[in-house]
Amino acid sequence: MTIKDLAKLCGVSVSTVSRVLNDRPDVSPAVREAVLSAVRESNYVPNNSARSLVLTSSDAVGLVVRGVSNPFYSDIIKVIGREIDAAGYTMVMQQISSSADELEAAALMEREKKLCGLVLLGGRWDYSEEELRRITVPFVCCSYTNTFGSLPRGCYSSVTIEDSRAAERAVDELCGLGHTRIACLMAERDDRSISELRYHGYLSSLGAHGIAPDEALAAVAGSFDMADAYEATRRLIASGAEFTAIFSISDAMAIAAIKALADCGREVPRDCSVIAIDGLTFSEYVRPTLTTLCQPMAGMGEESVRILFDVIEGRSANRHVIVEPVLRRGASIAPPKK
Amino acid sequence: MTIKDLAKLCGVSVSTVSRVLNDRPDVSPAVREAVLSAVRESNYVPNNSARSLVLTSSDAVGLVVRGVSNPFYSDIIKVIGREIDAAGYTMVMQQISSSADELEAAALMEREKKLCGLVLLGGRWDYSEEELRRITVPFVCCSYTNTFGSLPRGCYSSVTIEDSRAAERAVDELCGLGHTRIACLMAERDDRSISELRYHGYLSSLGAHGIAPDEALAAVAGSFDMADAYEATRRLIASGAEFTAIFSISDAMAIAAIKALADCGREVPRDCSVIAIDGLTFSEYVRPTLTTLCQPMAGMGEESVRILFDVIEGRSANRHVIVEPVLRRGASIAPPKK
Numbered sequence: 001m002t003i004k005d006l007a008k009l010c011g012v013s014v015s016t017v018s019r020v021l022n023d024r025p026d027v028s029p030a031v032r033e034a035v036l037s038a039v040r041e042s043n044y045v046p047n048n049s050a051r052s053l054v055l056t057s058s059d060a061v062g063l064v065v066r067g068v069s070n071p072f073y074s075d076i077i078k079v080i081g082r083e084i085d086a087a088g089y090t091m092v093m094q095q096i097s098s099s100a101d102e103l104e105a106a107a108l109m110e111r112e113k114k115l116c117g118l119v120l121l122g123g124r125w126d127y128s129e130e131e132l133r134r135i136t137v138p139f140v141c142c143s144y145t146n147t148f149g150s151l152p153r154g155c156y157s158s159v160t161i162e163d164s165r166a167a168e169r170a171v172d173e174l175c176g177l178g179h180t181r182i183a184c185l186m187a188e189r190d191d192r193s194i195s196e197l198r199y200h201g202y203l204s205s206l207g208a209h210g211i212a213p214d215e216a217l218a219a220v221a222g223s224f225d226m227a228d229a230y231e232a233t234r235r236l237i238a239s240g241a242e243f244t245a246i247f248s249i250s251d252a253m254a255i256a257a258i259k260a261l262a263d264c265g266r267e268v269p270r271d272c273s274v275i276a277i278d279g280l281t282f283s284e285y286v287r288p289t290l291t292t293l294c295q296p297m298a299g300m301g302e303e304s305v306r307i308l309f310d311v312i313e314g315r316s317a318n319r320h321v322i323v324e325p326v327l328r329r330g331a332s333i334a335p336p337k338k
Numbered sequence: 339m340t341i342k343d344l345a346k347l348c349g350v351s352v353s354t355v356s357r358v359l360n361d362r363p364d365v366s367p368a369v370r371e372a373v374l375s376a377v378r379e380s381n382y383v384p385n386n387s388a389r390s391l392v393l394t395s396s397d398a399v400g401l402v403v404r405g406v407s408n409p410f411y412s413d414i415i416k417v418i419g420r421e422i423d424a425a426g427y428t429m430v431m432q433q434i435s436s437s438a439d440e441l442e443a444a445a446l447m448e449r450e451k452k453l454c455g456l457v458l459l460g461g462r463w464d465y466s467e468e469e470l471r472r473i474t475v476p477f478v479c480c481s482y483t484n485t486f487g488s489l490p491r492g493c494y495s496s497v498t499i500e501d502s503r504a505a506e507r508a509v510d511e512l513c514g515l516g517h518t519r520i521a522c523l524m525a526e527r528d529d530r531s532i533s534e535l536r537y538h539g540y541l542s543s544l545g546a547h548g549i550a551p552d553e554a555l556a557a558v559a560g561s562f563d564m565a566d567a568y569e570a571t572r573r574l575i576a577s578g579a580e581f582t583a584i585f586s587i588s589d590a591m592a593i594a595a596i597k598a599l600a601d602c603g604r605e606v607p608r609d610c611s612v613i614a615i616d617g618l619t620f621s622e623y624v625r626p627t628l629t630t631l632c633q634p635m636a637g638m639g640e641e642s643v644r645i646l647f648d649v650i651e652g653r654s655a656n657r658h659v660i661v662e663p664v665l666r667r668g669a670s671i672a673p674p675k676k
Contacts, residue, residue, distance in 0.1 A: 011365035013351040027349030030372030037368070074412055078433045085432065090451055093431045094423065095416045113428055226623055252620075259623045282590075282620050285564055285597045 004059070010038045015058050015114050058114040059089045061308065064106050066122035067098030067224065072251070072278050072297070073121055076142065079301030080119055087309050089116070098224065103127070107134035117312045119304050120144075126192045127151045138311040138318070142304040143295070145320065148192040157307045157318040159300050163194050163277075166293050166325045167201025168208075170275045171247050173291070173327070175209040177335045179245040179273060182206065183217040183236055185257055186249045187224050195224075198249040198277060216241040221253065229253035233260035244272060244336035251278035255286050258332070269334035279328055289330030296323050342397075348376045353396050353452045396452040397427045399646065402444050404460035405436035405562065410589070410616050410635070411459055414480065417639030418457055425647050427454070436562065441465070445472035455650045457642050458482075464530045465489045476649040476656070480642040481633070483658065486530040495645045495656040497638050501532050501615075504631050504663045505539025506546075508613045509585050511629070511665070513547040515673045517583040517611060520544065521555040521574055523595055524587045525562045533562075536587040536615060554579040559591065567591035571598035582610060582674035589616035593624050596670070607672035617666055627668030634661050 007014040012031065019027050020035040027035075061084050065073055077093070084091040092113050096105050102123040109115060118139035126148035132155065145158035174182050184202045187195035199218075206213050216239060221232035229248070233256065236243070248254035254276035258268050268274050268288055276283070279294025303321050310316040345352040350369065357365050358373040365373075399422050403411055415431070422429040430451050434443050440461040447453060456477035464486035470493065483496035512520050522540045525533035537556075544551050554577060559570035567586070571594065574581070584599075586592035592614035596606050606612050606626055614621070617632025641659050648654040 009366070011357070011369050012354050016350050016354070019349065026346070028347070028372050028376070030375070031349050031369055034366050034368030034372070038366070081431065081433050090430060091432075092428055093419065094429075095419050226619060230623065255620070255623050259625060259627075262625050281564060282593070285568065285593050286623075287597060287600050287625055289597075 006035070006038060010035050013058070058116060060092045060113050060115050061089045062106060062109045062113060062115045062118045063091055063093040064102050064109065064118065064120050064123075065093065065095040066100065066102045066120070072143075072280060072295070075297040076121060076301040079298045080121070080142070080305055083302055083305035087305070089309075098122070103131055103134060106139070110135060110137055117308045119308060124192065125149065125194075125197070127156075129155075132156070138308060140304045140308045142300060144194065147197065153320060154318055157304075157311065157320060159303045159307065159321045159323065161295055161325050162322050163197035164201035164204065166277050167198035167247065167249070168205040169325075169327070170277055170293055171202050171205035172208075173275055173333060174245045174247060174273060175205060175211070177245075177273065177333060179336050180209075180211050181214075181217065181243045181336075182211070182245045182247055183219055183241070183243040184247050184249070185219045185221065185229060185232060185236075185253055187221055187228075187253075189218060189220060195249050202247050214241070217243055219246075224250060224253065226252050226256040229256035230260045233257040234264065237261070237264045237266070245333070246272060246274045248274060248276040251276045251280040251283045251290060251292050254290055254292070254332075255283065258286060258288075258290075268332050271337070273333035273336075275333050277325065279325070283330070284328075288332045291330040291332045292328055293325040294328050295325050299323060344373070344376060348373050351396070396454060398430045398451050398453050399427045400444060400447045400451060400453045400456045401429055401431040402440050402447065402456065402458050402461075403431065403433040404438065404440045404458070410481075410618060410633070413635040414459060414639040417636045418459070418480070418643055421640055421643035425643070427647075436460070441469055441472060444477070448473060448475055455646045457646060462530065463487065463535070467493075470494070476646060478642045478646045480638060482532065485535065491658060492656055495642075495649065495658065497641045497645065497659045497661065499615075499633055499663050500660050501535035502539035502542065504615050505536035505585065505587070506543040507663075507665070508615055508631055509540050509543035510546075511613055511671060512583045512585060512611060513543060513549070515583075515611065515671060517674050518547075518549050519552075519555065519581045519674075520549070520583045520585055521557055521579070521581040522585050522587070523557045523559065523567060523570060523574075523591055525559055525566075525591075527556060527558060533587050540585050552579070555581055557584075562588060562591065564590050564594040567594035568598045571595040572602065575599070575602045575604070583671070584610060584612045586612060586614040589614045589618045589621045589628060589630050592628055592630070592670075593621065596624060596626075596628075606670050609675070611671035611674075613671050615663065617663070621668070622666075626670045629668040629670045630666055631663040632666050633663050637661060 007017045020032050081091050102120050106118050115137050117137050119142050121142045127146050128150050141158040145160045186199050189199050203213055219232045219236040221228040254274050266272050276292045279292050283290035345355045358370050419429050440458050444456050453475050455475050457480050459480045465484050466488050479496040483498045524537050527537050557570045557574040559566040592612050599610055604610050614630045617630050621628035
C-alpha cells in the first residue's frame with residue numbers, strides 16, 4: 001500500500017492524504033477522519049526514509065528551464081519529459097529568461113504545484129546553502145553544477161560536462177593546428193556560469209601551450225544571444241586586433257561569429273578558424289560545417305531523471321555525474337595562413 | 339464562492355469537489371458527505387454556463403507539442419507557458435514525435451492530469467468529429483487548424499497563418515524576380531498538413547503566373563528533418579532537372595537546402611534563389627541570410643491562451659484566428675542568371 005493507493009481508496013488526492021499524515025491544518029475534520037480511518041484499516045506504513053513519499057503531496061516533477069530560446073535545450077526537454085512520463089509522474093514545466101532567478105521560480109513552483117522533485121535545466125553556479133533552504137524537495141542541476149557555490153555536495157545532484165576541460169580540448173585543437181592568436185568569444189568572463197568556466201579552460205589551454213593571453217582577444221558579448229555575439233565579433237574585427245582563430249563558448253554564438261566574419265570579408269576557415277562547444281543540429285548545416293564538442297544531450301536528460309527518481313523513491317543519495325563531450329569534426333578549422 | 343474556494347474550505351482538491359458535484363463513484367462516502375455539507379452551508383452555486391468550472395477538476399492546462407525538435411516551437415512554448423502562469427493556471431506539457439497521435443496523447447493527458455483545457459501545438463489537419471469525442475475540455479489548435487477534416491468549427495478554436503496564402507506570397511516573390519523554373523522542397527505533398535497546404539500555395543502561385551508545374555521540380559523529403567531536406571535537395575540536383583529557385587516549406591529545410599546546393603557547387607542566390615516560411619532566429623545568421631515569411635510566434639502563443647481561457651471561463655465561444663506572416667528580406671533571392 002502506497003500513499004497513492006491510499007489516496008485512491010479514499011477518493012482524495014495524494015496531496016490531501018499527505019496533509020493529513022503531516023498533521024497540517026488545511027484539511028476539514030470530516031476528510032481528516034476519513035483518511036485516518038483508511039490508514040488504520042489498511043496496512044499503510046509511512047516510509048520515513050523515503051522522505052518525499054510522505055512530505056510531498058503529488059506526483060508532479062517540476063522542470064525549470066532557464067534561457068528558453070537556448071536551442072541546446074530542446075532535445076534535453078524532450079527526453080526529460082519522456083522519462084518523467086515513463087516513470088508515471090507528471091512534468092510541470094516553467095521556462096524563465098536567462099536573467100531570471102531559477103531558485104525563486106523553483107521555490108514558488110514547489111509551493112504552488114506541490115512538487116515531489118525538481119530538475120533545473122540551466123542556472124547559476126554559485127548557490128549558497130541558505131538560498132537553497134527555499135527548496136525542500138530533491139533536485140538535480142542538469143547541464144550545470146555548483147562549482148562556484150558553497151552548497152554541500154550531498155544536498156543536490158548534478159549532471160554536466162566538465163566545462164573548463166571541454167574548452168581546453170577545443171582550444172587544444174586550435175593550438176595543435178599551429179594557431180597562437182586565438183580569440184575567445186564569450187558571454188561574460190566572470191558570470192560564474194559556463195561562460196566563465198569555458199573562458200578559464202581557454203586560458204588554461206593557452207597556458208599549457210606557452211601562449212600568453214592577450215586582453216585584446218577577449219570578445220565579451222554580454223549575453224548568449226546570437227545578435228550580441230554577432231556584434232561582439234564585429235567589434236573584435238574593427239578593433240584591429242590580430243587573430244587567426246576564434247574559440248566560441250557556444251555553437252549559436254559561433255554561427256553568429258562566422259556570419260560576422262563573412263560580412264567583414266573574412267572566410268572561415270581560410271582567414272579564421274572557428275571552434276565551439278554544444279553540438280546543435282543546425283551546426284551541421286551552416287557553411288562551413290561547424291567543428292564543435294557535442295554535449296550528449298539525450299544522455300544528460302535521461303541521467304538527470306534517473307537520479308531524481310532514485311533520490312525521491314529512496315533508492316540512493318544525491319550524486320554528481322560528469323559526462324564526456326564528443327568532438328564532431330566539421331570544416332571550420334584549418335591551420336593558420338602563413 | 340467558486341469551486342476553488344469550496345475545495346479550500348473542505349481541504350480537498352478541486353478535482354475531488356468536482357467528482358462529488360458530478361456524482362462520480364470514485365469518492366469515499368465520508369469525503370462526499372463532507373463536500374456536500376460544505377456546499378449546503380456555503381452559497382456555492384455551480385455555474386453551468388461556464389461548464390468547465392464544474393466538469394473539470396483542476397487548474398492544469400495541457401500543452402501537447404508535436405514534433406519536439408521543431409525549432410519553430412521554442413518561442414511559442416515560452417510564451418504559452420508565461421501566459422498560462424500569468425492566468426494562475428498550471429501548464430502540464432507533453433512533447434511527442436511528429437509521427438505520434440496528438441489526440442491520443444491529449445486524451446490520455448486529459449484523463450490522467452485532470453485538465454481544464456488544452457493547447458495542441460502542431461497536429462493533424464483532418465480530425466473527424468468522432469475522434470474528438472475523446473477530448474472533453476476546451477482546446478485550441480496552435481499553428482494549425484482543421485482544413486481537411488470534418489470537425490464542426492464551433493467545437494474547437496485555432497490560431498494559424500493561412501499556409502497556402504503564405505506559400506503563394508513566397509512563390510510570388512520568386513516569380514516577380516523572373517523565375518519560372520521553381521522547385522518546391524516539401525515533407526510530403528499529401529500529408530494533410532502544412533506541407534500539403536504550402537505545396538498547394540506553390541502550385542496556385544505558379545498557376546497565377548501562367549507557369550505549368552513540372553513534376554520533376556517537386557522535391558519530397560519525406561519529413562521535416564534537416565537531414566532529409568538535405569538529401570532531397572541533393573537528389574533534385576542529381577536528377578538533372580533544371581531550376582533557378584527553390585521554395586522551401588520551412589526555414590530549417592531551406593537551410594539544409596542551401597547547404598546541399600553549396601556542397602554541389604551552386605551558390606545562393608547567384609545560381610539558385612531560396613525562399614521559405616517560418617522566420618527562425620537562425621535564419622538571420624546563415625549565409626546568405628534567408629529570405630522568409632515570418633510567423634508571428636509570440637502573438638500566436640498569446641492569442642491561443644487568451645482564447646482558451648475565454649472559453650474555459652465562459653466569456654466566449656470557440657473562435658478561429660488567422661494571423662499574417664511578415665516578409666523578412668534576407669539575401670537568398672535574386673533574379674535568375676541570364
